[in-house]
Amino acid sequence: MKNKTVIITGASTGIGKEIAKYFITRESNVVMNSSNEENLKKAYIEFGSPSNVLYLAGDISKQETGQKLVTLALKKFKSVDIxxxxxxxxxxxxxxxxxxxxxxxxxxxxxxxxxxTSQSVIPQMIKQQHGSIINIGTVLVEHAIDGFPATAPLTSKGAIHSLTRQLAAEFGKNNIKVNTIAPGIIRSPLQGKIGIEDADSLARLHLLNRIGEATEIAEAAYYLATANFVTGETINIAGGHTIGHSI
Structure with missing residues (x-):
């Protein structure tokens, strides 16, 4: 991944920040995005303001944000690989x-x-005849929990799982790989935001009897970024969450 260009959305905190750090330390060119400019700048400075990193604040639900990210990546790094x-x-x-x-x-x-954002990067990936798109879903799409009702976000995440498979089918001929990572309970600021004061209390949802760390999602993202014969897959990084529970 040295000198490969990686665009990461939601990169200012939590899992996205850890993914950015993982790729930066492996000498990838990284374009970080978040809707929160203050947090984004803070993360960039925390990383040491490296020369192989750019950041752009913007709302990714707007088409122009993805287009701006691609323009920025091409201007500075000349490619969009991941x-x-x-x-x-x-x-x-x-x-x-x-x-x-x-x-x-x-x-x-x-x-x-x-x-x-995928729509913004794929034309460049077609030109290059290579690329990798990694989406973040959730194990809850396939493994519902009565005590955690979340139909509104889960329907959107389920759509992402489906989108992954269709994009893999449509652009496989262009050597563009598209996969989803479905995390279990991961230690991140998200837990506090949704009212879970002690994330470790959910350890028994996983067969390994612990929650995951953001670094473990970053490792999975790095694997998929470098895997040349994996596409259309949803990979559960969840300590056995979808297989059973430790009770």
């Missing part, structure tokens, strides 16, 4: 309490963000 669609929002809410504004939020940020 896109990691990490940006997203997620929170539990009972089905009967969901309002139209909730659906609009999740479908705009999660699905439209992934859709439009």
């Amino acid at each position: 896109l990691i669609n990490n940006a997203g929002v997620f929170a539990p809410k009972p089905f009967l309490d969901v309002e139209e504004k909730d659906l609009d939020l999740y479908w705009s940020v999660n699905l439209k963000g992934t859709y439009f």
